[in-house]
Amino acid sequence: MTPGGAAGSGRPAPRMVSAVPRTRPGDRPWSADPYSHAVLSGRGPLFLRRADGWLLPLEVERWCADADAVDREVLARCEGAVLDVGCGPGRLVAALAARGGTALGIDVSEAAVAHTTRLGGQALQRSVFEPLPGEGRWGTALLVDGNIGIGGDPAALLRRLSRLLAPGGLLIAETVPDADVDERVSVRIVRIPGTPDGTEDHDGGPGAAGPSFPWARLGTPALLRHAARAGWRPQGQWTAGGRAFATLRNRRASSSADPANSPAVSSSQRPRNTSPGMPVADS
Structure with missing residues (x-):
């Protein structure tokens, strides 16, 4: 791993910020949903639930633990500055x-x-589709723990990541193991599998289900098909600990509109000062 500039670009690493959540109107519901409570407690059970009742268990305990041997193998493959998309409780960033x-x-x-x-990691409360620090400078992007599903549109996500990475940058994506799955679904995060609509919680705790949102599930063959259409070059794939991964290389060429010496973060994204003893917030 080379923690300096983006791999092979000769460019400075993205300007980093110490992180606190950036809250906006409408963000507060996330602080009361089942996922937030699971993260705070460090345990499940938690599931993604389709309208037809299909359930996908979410590995909250593993996500809240330290990086394991499989995670460390992923991190050993990273190049340059790393953007963890959907970082969750932050074990990889830490x-x-x-x-x-x-x-x-x-x-x-x-x-x-x-x-x-x-x-001890740095993180921002932000969607991958919002403006981010260091766009076009990142050496590696991570999509692990099912995060290829973000937004329910893998093609759009791959196009967005291509713009975030430096030319020749690396994407490491986790896929559904041992299956050629390529599906788009609407799901809810639920704590109690028997709760159909999230309006009632049978154990008296916070809401049993969050709102519905689009999600996608891809096996490695499907990921490679989408990646080829989006201009990515496959580099490798492997399985470990019952998990499957693929690496892709960004083919995006350097642009004259994105000169090597331009700042990694625009003035609207630079850190601003906060009160003494508080971390720096991103604008």
């Missing part, structure tokens, strides 16, 4: 930071971002 690497996590969950910063 592990990279502990190694002295440059890494930033992004997540729409306020609880996940707060957990990441408590671990």
Whole structure:
């Protein structure tokens, strides 16, 4: 791993910020949903639930633990500054930071971002489709723990990541193991599988289900098909610990509109000062 500039670009690493959640009107519901409560407690059970009742268990305990051997193998393949998309509780960002690497996590969950910063990682409460620091400078992007599903449109996500990475940048994506799955679904995060609509919680705790949102599930063959159409070059694939991964190389060429010496973060994205003793917030 080279924690300096983006791999092979000769460009400076993205300007980093110490992180606190960026809250906006409408963000507060995330602080009361089942996922946030699971992150705060460090345990499930938690599931993605389709309207037809299909359930996908979410591995909250693993996500809230330290990076394991499979995670460390993923991190060993990273190049340059790393953007962890959908970083969750932040185990990968924290592990990279502990190694002295440059890494930033992004997540729409306020609880996940707060957990990441408590671990010593840097994170922003932001969607991958919003403006981000260091666009076009990142050496590696991570899509692990099913995050290829973000937005329910893998093609759009791959196009967005191509713009975030430096030319020749690396994407490491986790896929559904041992299956050629390529599906778009509407799901809810639920704590109690028998709760049909999230309007009632049978154990008296916070809401049993969050709102519905689009999601996608891809096996490696499907990922490679989408990636080829989006201009990515496949580099490798492997399985470990019952999990499957693929690496892709960005083919995006340098642009004259994106000169090598331009700043990694625009003035609207630079850190601003906060009160003494508080971390720096991103604008």
